[in-house]
Amino acid sequence: MNEKLPSYGGQALIEGVLMRGSKGLAAAMRKPDGQIVVETEQLTGIYTNPFSKMPFLRGLVLLWDSLGIGMHFLTISANMQTGDDEKLEGPALYLTLTLSLAFGIGLFFMLPAALGHLAINFLHFNTWWSNVLEGVARLALAVGYIWAIGKMPDIARVFAYHGAEHKTINAFEAGAEMKPEIVSQYSLEHPRCGTAFLLTLIVLSIFIFALLGPMGGIWRYIVRLLLILPLASIAYELIKWSSNHRTNPLVELIVKPNLALQHLTTREPTLEMLEVSITAFTAMLEQENRIIEDTPNLVHETT
Numbered sequence: 001m002n003e004k005l006p007s008y009g010g011q012a013l014i015e016g017v018l019m020r021g022s023k024g025l026a027a028a029m030r031k032p033d034g035q036i037v038v039e040t041e042q043l044t045g046i047y048t049n050p051f052s053k054m055p056f057l058r059g060l061v062l063l064w065d066s067l068g069i070g071m072h073f074l075t076i077s078a079n080m081q082t083g084d085d086e087k088l089e090g091p092a093l094y095l096t097l098t099l100s101l102a103f104g105i106g107l108f109f110m111l112p113a114a115l116g117h118l119a120i121n122f123l124h125f126n127t128w129w130s131n132v133l134e135g136v137a138r139l140a141l142a143v144g145y146i147w148a149i150g151k152m153p154d155i156a157r158v159f160a161y162h163g164a165e166h167k168t169i170n171a172f173e174a175g176a177e178m179k180p181e182i183v184s185q186y187s188l189e190h191p192r193c194g195t196a197f198l199l200t201l202i203v204l205s206i207f208i209f210a211l212l213g214p215m216g217g218i219w220r221y222i223v224r225l226l227l228i229l230p231l232a233s234i235a236y237e238l239i240k241w242s243s244n245h246r247t248n249p250l251v252e253l254i255v256k257p258n259l260a261l262q263h264l265t266t267r268e269p270t271l272e273m274l275e276v277s278i279t280a281f282t283a284m285l286e287q288e289n290r291i292i293e294d295t296p297n298l299v300h301e302t303t
Contacts, residue, residue, distance in 0.1 A: 059236030135206025196258035
């Protein structure tokens with residue numbers, strides 16, 4: 001296939017899958033009674049702004065995708081599995097999201113920074129080695145956390161839907177027929193996965209923070225917070241570049257750790273899970289085509 005395909009992506013939900021295109025998105029979720037519910041949205045606002053297509057700035061749009069739209073549909077999918085009395089909404093929802101974000105920043109950025117600081121004060125490490133220790137601790141915490149939560153049955157099911165999302169996109173990019181029995185034959189790995197983004201961000205932070213000079217007290221933590229968004233932008237560009245140069249043997253070698261880590265965040269999906277993922281992907285494609293038909297001179301983006 002010589003024509004470059006649009007770069008579609010997705011996210012696992014609770015008993016569902018979210019698929020995102022360049023113009024719209026679709027989420028398919030299976031209710032407890034077995035029915036598959038589909039919700040679609042057209043991407044507007046920041047997604048139609050020219051700045052969202054600019055290198056490095058577009059990485060921030062991806063971050064918003066994960067934190068904003070991703071959490072929105074993750075909440076919808078969670079509420080679909082519970083009774084009316086157990087739904088997470090209103091102030092309780094915003095408090096939960098805030099605490100979750102604070103926990104992630106604290107665990108993966110502030111705690112390793114604190115360990116590096118302690119290494120200087122009590123182990124008499126120099127600045128360079130304390131920053132390296134901080135980076136290694138950050139990587140170990142991330143891998144250990146993913147491995148640990150993957151042992152939980154509910155999270156394991158989410159990881160299986162993650163695998164279904166990867167297989168569906170891989171099947172589409174290979175031009176395969178979108179049937180569960182056929183899609184199941186495709187790989188669990190995908191170079192544009194959010195897990196690859198996370199690992200790239202952490203490894204990149206190791207190199208960048210190791211180059212920083214001595215920082216005492218609160219400044220060590222403030223700088224880490226301020227650098228999260230720039231590092232995320234750079235990590236996105238690296239992922240995008242590597243996914244477009246997979247035929248290069250050196251690039252293939254570089255991305256191997258990213259692909260290997262995905263085996264912690266994916267599981268082999270059932271045919272029923274693949275049915276949900278394919279439903280989401282098909283609904284997203286139909287919406288993309290409908291938006292293009294309704295908007296003159298609009299075409300699929302392949303960047």
